[in-house]
Amino acid sequence: MNTQIAQLTRKTFMIKPLILACVVLAPVWTHAAVSEAEVEQLREEVKNLKAMMQQYVEQQNHVSNQLVEIKQTTLKPVQQAAAIQTITQTSSQGLKTKSGAEFSLYGNVRADASYQAEGGSLSRLYNQINSVPLQGNAESSDRLKATLAATRLGLDFKTPTQMGDVGGKLEVDFLGVNDGLRIRHAYLTYGDWLVGQTWSNFAVPDYMPETIDALGYVGGAVKRTPQLRYTHNLSTETNVVLAAEDSKDDSSNMRLPALTARLNHKFNDTLSFSARAMGAEKKTDADTETAWGVGLGAKLNLTDKTVLKTDYYHVKGDSSFVSWTNQGFVTNADKDIIATNEFDSITIGLTQQLSAQWRGTLGYGYMKADNNADYINALADKTKANKNLWQAWANVFYSPVKPISIGLEYVYGEREAFGAAPNGSTKGEDNRVNAVMMYNF
Template sequence: MNTQFLNFMLKPLALACAIALPIVTHAAPASEAEVEQLRAEIKALKSMMQQYMQQQNSLSNNLAEVKAKSETAAAPGPGLKAEGLSLKTKGGAEFSLYGNIRADALYQAEGGSLPRLYNQISSVPLEGNGESSDRLKSTLAATRLGLDFKTPTQAGDVGGKLEVDFLGANDGLRIRHAYLTYGDWLIGQTWSNFAVPDYMPETIDALGYVGGAVKRTPQVRYTYKFAPATNLVLAAEDSKDDSSNMRLPALTARLNHKFSDTFAISARAMGSEKKTDADTETAWGVGLGAKLDLTDKTMVKADYYHVKGDSSFVSWTNPGFVTNANKDIIASNEFDSITLGITQQFNSQWRGTLGYGYMKADDNAGYINAFADKTKINENLWQAWANVFYSPTKPISLGLEYVYGEREAFGAAPNGSTKGEDNRLNAVAMYNF
């Protein structure tokens, strides 16, 4: 019983006793001793009530003190504050933690000679020339850790993301994404505005397959919304092309449109200056991606690129350009690539994907003849894959994938072979948190 309720009950009781005493006195004559006895009993009752109220007040104070101590003990350490289910940094930004623990393994019947597990289709050994056969490889380097931030301000929310994995040199920590957002602006490193992974069919391979790209670049990006279903994204990017002395950023544009909740496309363009100590050339490219939900459990994805003079955005291409002894740019590589696939969600626990990717380089004699070893450059590449994922419970995902691919080189090895083979079985286990 709380103090307010006791006060509510005791005051009327005392008032009733005080009123009743003169009424009793006038109603029936009583001896002076009886009156004094009644007054003494009322006084004792009031004293008992006051003592009980003091005990209740003391108990309430003790409970409040215990509650305050327990809240202090449960609070996060320095720099963090718990507010309901929200965590805050010392600077007042709300944040959430996410990531996964990922174990990859593969059995390579034929494939790349590098120790890393992931796609090496553009450099697999030609048949009969130091082939890398019957290898078992494993790693946990693709394990990720990420933080999403948001700080409310009078001018709108300021957001940010920091995501890392261990696919750097010697399994070292590397930055995947690190950027801030404010209004329609983004500054930092994230997926390239030109080489987006949104339209690649699902793979277990962390790098994807021929025809796709998983490029992340430092950039300044602006998004303009024409309508809820249509927006234009413009960016100035550092493409990190080691073959070029960058003087100007690459400029990219991407137009996204949703025809419906089940059909979306993305048209993209890129322009970049390639510079040596003696010469400059303009590289360019266009891309078109689409995804379509055939049913609520069946999705089709496709992505196409045509690029000239650049090898930094789309993966597994030939060098973008070649130079002579004077560092003059004498020829550029030009290629087309496409990837397409279908994903089926069989039920809440099982899904699978069938995919195919192809890349074809133009037969440019000036470019090809500039290479002394023509086995290092490819006329075409292709890969086909099939995978299945099983999630016994929501945080866990187990996957198995078979991939087969080939590369056809412009030049033949001493034994006459121009074909290299990628033939392997991939497996993955992930705990997402």
């Protein structure tokens, strides 16, 4: 391209002197009365010069057009790259609130259905194994229930500051009274500290086998509490979590928060472990008692597609952390605490990833209360307190596309009460088929 431009430039320098000579000498030739042949020759040369000039102009225009095309071709990828970079930066920054906090939206639309062959209250779809009617006593049989109340909406927040990021979460569903909106999680984080409501530090759901039932089954715990929590990393594999929690125990007049501690350790990529402890004051108008508990949980990846989970609790005097227990303590007419409930519970389950779209879980849970005569004799209604509970379940999930999950589950369980119903029955039965469809966003 540069060679062509140079050649055209040299031609231009040669042509311009010829034209100038013709212009200067024309009068001289006229006065000299040149011959007709010479005039004709001169005309021909002028004609040739015009043709050469026309060709030169066309070549110059062609070169200019090529230069424009080269410039556009060179700049276009640069402009495209700049546009892509701008879009990427905007996307990475995320949406922002009026005050400048970055936030992201998540949640699901969830439809649950349950066919109940035998079970509990008609007003409640989810697990109620501890209170299902004793056989022959106002059982709810052959019932179909459905709800979208477990539909969930959440927001995660983050605000960068000179002292580090301040984070937060707000998550709600519709499992409140009469399908009303209720808070699941609402907290802020700063460094190693958390303030607000989230999963209890003692009753964590991490080691519960997967269920379709939104509350899980006996042996596990689904508990969210207001709390002040501190996390300290001992190493990359181990941390300690300490918390002061409001356990929301309606049977106790809380004066002091429950204190909980948790040690988490990851042995390797296949095995993780958690040890937990809890202590809480139980208070009436006339008396106080100390409740306590311990918990152990483990998760083991048997293969890259097979996961084993198990969780164990031993608790004395408390009914607020672990689900489906008897009341933590009983009192006399003077509000003196005369006896406490003590129990053990365990759950274990195996989840198998059958394919990219299919997975399934087999699980079992069991809870047993101590046979404390003082506690049992002080109960106003012994049919509402249980010697033991158990449930077994099997489920399968199918995800035709990533955001959608469809699940089907069968669960059977029993409770054995301390007291017998008028017909002599001490056993209640939970026999259900559950189904769910979720769109996660």
